[in-house]
Amino acid sequence: xxxxxxxxxxxxxxxxxxxxxxxxxxxxxxxxxxxxxxxxxxxxxxxxxxxxxxxxxxxxxxxxxxxxxxxxxxxxxxxxxxxxxxxxxxxxxxxxxxxxxxxxxxxxxxxxxxxxxxxxxxxxxxxxxxxxxxxxxxxxxxxxxxxxxxxxxxxxxxxxxxxxxxxxxxxxxxxxxxxxxxxxxxxxxxxxxxxxxxxxxxxxxxxxxxxxxxxxxxxxxxxxxxxxxxxxxxxxxxxxxxxxxxxxxxxxxxxxxxxxxxxxxxxxxxxxxxxxxxxxxxxxxxxxxxxxxxxx
Amino acid sequence: xxxxxxxxxxxxxxxxxxxxxxxxxxxxxxxxxxxxxxxxxxxxxxxxxxxxxxxxxxxxxxxxxxxxxxxxxxxxxxxxxxxxxxxxxxxxxxxxxxxxxxxxxxxxxxxxxxxxxxxxxxxxxxxxxxxxxxxxxxxxxxxxxxxxxxxxxxxxxxxxxxxxxxxxxxxxxxxxxxxxxxxxxxxxxxxxxxxxxxxxxxxxxxxxxxxxxxxxxxxxxxxxxxxxxxxxxxxxxxxxxxxxxxxxxxxxxxxxxxxxxxxxxxxxxxxxxxxxxxxxxxxxxxxxxxxxxxxxxxxxxxxxxxxxxxxxxxxxxxxxxxxxxxxxxxxxxxxxxxxxxxxxxxxxxxxxxxxxxxxxxxxxxxxxxxxxxxxxxxxxxxxxxxxxxxxxxxxxxxxx
Numbered sequence: 001x002x003x004x005x006x007x008x009x010x011x012x013x014x015x016x017x018x019x020x021x022x023x024x025x026x027x028x029x030x031x032x033x034x035x036x037x038x039x040x041x042x043x044x045x046x047x048x049x050x051x052x053x054x055x056x057x058x059x060x061x062x063x064x065x066x067x068x069x070x071x072x073x074x075x076x077x078x079x080x081x082x083x084x085x086x087x088x089x090x091x092x093x094x095x096x097x098x099x100x101x102x103x104x105x106x107x108x109x110x111x112x113x114x115x116x117x118x119x120x121x122x123x124x125x126x127x128x129x130x131x132x133x134x135x136x137x138x139x140x141x142x143x144x145x146x147x148x149x150x151x152x153x154x155x156x157x158x159x160x161x162x163x164x165x166x167x168x169x170x171x172x173x174x175x176x177x178x179x180x181x182x183x184x185x186x187x188x189x190x191x192x193x194x195x196x197x198x199x200x201x202x203x204x205x206x207x208x209x210x211x212x213x214x215x216x217x218x219x220x221x222x223x224x225x226x227x228x229x230x231x232x233x234x235x236x237x238x239x240x241x242x243x244x245x246x247x248x249x250x251x252x253x254x255x256x257x258x259x260x261x262x263x264x265x266x267x268x269x270x271x272x273x274x275x276x277x278x279x280x281x282x283x284x285x286x287x288x289x290x291x292x293x294x295x296x
Numbered sequence: 297x298x299x300x301x302x303x304x305x306x307x308x309x310x311x312x313x314x315x316x317x318x319x320x321x322x323x324x325x326x327x328x329x330x331x332x333x334x335x336x337x338x339x340x341x342x343x344x345x346x347x348x349x350x351x352x353x354x355x356x357x358x359x360x361x362x363x364x365x366x367x368x369x370x371x372x373x374x375x376x377x378x379x380x381x382x383x384x385x386x387x388x389x390x391x392x393x394x395x396x397x398x399x400x401x402x403x404x405x406x407x408x409x410x411x412x413x414x415x416x417x418x419x420x421x422x423x424x425x426x427x428x429x430x431x432x433x434x435x436x437x438x439x440x441x442x443x444x445x446x447x448x449x450x451x452x453x454x455x456x457x458x459x460x461x462x463x464x465x466x467x468x469x470x471x472x473x474x475x476x477x478x479x480x481x482x483x484x485x486x487x488x489x490x491x492x493x494x495x496x497x498x499x500x501x502x503x504x505x506x507x508x509x510x511x512x513x514x515x516x517x518x519x520x521x522x523x524x525x526x527x528x529x530x531x532x533x534x535x536x537x538x539x540x541x542x543x544x545x546x547x548x549x550x551x552x553x554x555x556x557x558x559x560x561x562x563x564x565x566x567x568x569x570x571x572x573x574x575x576x577x578x579x580x581x582x583x584x585x586x587x588x589x590x591x592x593x594x595x596x597x598x599x600x601x602x603x604x605x606x607x608x609x610x611x612x613x614x615x616x617x618x619x620x621x622x623x624x625x626x627x628x629x630x631x632x633x634x635x636x637x638x639x640x641x642x643x644x645x646x647x648x649x650x651x652x653x654x655x656x657x658x659x660x661x662x663x664x665x666x667x668x669x670x671x672x673x674x675x676x677x678x679x680x681x682x683x684x685x686x687x688x689x690x691x692x693x694x695x696x
Contacts (some may be wrong), residue, residue: 098474139438225508229500266671
């Protein structure tokens with residue numbers, strides 16, 4: 001069983017800032033890490049290998065530094081790492097990314113592809129399904145439990161897929177793309193980083209495709225503007241060094257929450273308290289015309 | 297005007313291109329492909345051609361916009377034949393956008409019983425309902441839904457196709473977009489139309505710190521998934537919704553995934569983002585069983601039941617119910633906090649509720665600072681009394 005896990009090297013989201021003069025991301029001083037959701041996919045791949053044998057290959061597309069994330073997967077126990085890195089790939093949207101990754105994985109060979117449910121930087125969850133389409137294989141997203149079954153000389157996957165209202169039990173032929181949810185397992189701590197273990201680095205030439213399918217040219221979507229969100233909650237953000245000492249003290253005292261104007265606090269018999277509550281419920285739901293008389 | 301070139305010298309007449317075309321624009325004549333006007337220049341054929349005999353001229357790609365009309369919304373249904381809230385929200389938004397673009401708004405529904413949605417669709421301002429009726433579409437299956445929807449899109453060429461950011465929408469939309477080789481923006485919180493008539497898709501990124509404005513200028517349809525609960529539609533003047541039924545031919549689809557069972561384990565009490573009323577419990581609830589008091593109250597109010605992180609950590613409620621920074625951020629008309637002290641991370645998830653009632657034994661609990669009405673007392677005495685009072689007026693409440 002050849003398992004490929006797709007991972008991404010992402011900026012720690014709490015470090016991301018925007019340069020208000022240019023409206024572009026400030027990348028200096030922003031530390032990048034393995035996308036936290038991907039740890040669950042790597043762990044799941046390792047568990048499958050432990051039970052059924054095979055090997056776990058880590059695939060990533062990104063700048064040369066992305067090999068740090070691949071290395072931390074190797075330190076968890078993955079067998080091989082592959083990094084697709086080329087300046088012509090920058091500006092790829094999910095379609096161009098999925099196309100490039102699917103080409104890459106096709107060249108490497110695979111029986112099963114695992115992904116995290118989404119990345120913390122762009123949170124689309126689209127690359128898994130789009131790769132599955134390019135590879136013409138089935139997909140199951142948001143998997144909370146994964147088992148492999150052997151029968152009739154074939155391996156199939158039996159999965160539990162989380163939905164908005166519950167779950168689906170699905171059986172899928174392999175190869176397939178499976179994206180796993182956070183919490184499907186408890187990822188192991190990485191062992192010692194071994195700087196000697198090679199990460200195979202390839203450029204876009206490896207994909208053997210027309211350049212207009214890649215990067216900006218291969219991306220149907222364009223980002224036309226980035227604007228910082230004006231968080232009302234900014235004032236509640238964890239008390240950090242950007243605030244003055246006085247602000248920090250006041251925030252610690254109040255918890256950063258402003259007292260609601262007109263807040264009333266009553267301490268009375270359950271009956272009358274319940275009446276007051278029912279009144280307010282009626283008012284909140286615009287039932288004033290009928291309800292109050294009922295309770296007085 | 298030639299937009300796609302087929303080199304008959306190189307062509308081995310294998311016929312793969314005909315099969316690869318998502319819109320059925322390639323037909324074979326004596327084994328040689330001929331491209332029809334419905335070609336969207338997606339390049340799927342060129343990708344697949346083993347001989348490299350197909351070249352697509354993308355400089356002309358803009359011309360593929362011509363002839364694309366209509367805003368489509370992939371709508372979903374809840375049990376009891378109701379339109380999901382997010383479907384209604386997107387339809388109202390589509391109606392708003394249509395005033396700028398002049399497009400019709402079309403709801404697309406897969407599976408049985410879609411006609412029963414007509415009433416709600418008329419209220420949301422849908423001009424058309426396209427029904428894909430097929431026994432195979434009764435339960436959501438990625439491969440079958442993709443095939444059915446792509447066929448319909450290829451036939452009718454919509455400008456825009458929108459999906460709810462639901463477990464179905466986020467699974468289906470990328471598959472459809474990839475087959476059509478078009479763009480897809482995930483989890484939009486706002487939409488607009490720019491001066492050139494492009495759909496501007498606005499979404500938070502980098503952990504919500506930044507709003508990205510995204511367009512898809514050269515490919516059609518323009519596709520997006522929409523975050524539930526953010527597009528609060530303005531009341532639409534109801535209009536007549538015309539129903540068209542399509543029988544999708546899915547026989548040729550090789551289905552490699554089988555849905556063995558679909559389990560709805562979440563009660564109506566778990567729909568936090570859609571509820572007008574949320575009755576939430578915290579550590580003061582003391583046990584999982586005691587949440588029944590909150591469910592009874594939520595039941596009378598047609599609301600949902602929430603929980604603080606400590607109640608979830610205790611295992612009294614599942615994470616689907618969690619309100620707060622690490623759970624859901626909610627802003628219902630009314631939030632009733634029972635036995636919740638009001639940790640900062642909880643307050644941040646619910647302080648935008650229009651009205652807040654807090655019931656807690658501890659007069660010093662921080663929750664009282666954000667409450668319109670704070671009741672210092674025993675929730676086990678007070679909550680059932682509120683439920684009782686409201687039940688007496690059940691007729692009034694159910695007429696809402």
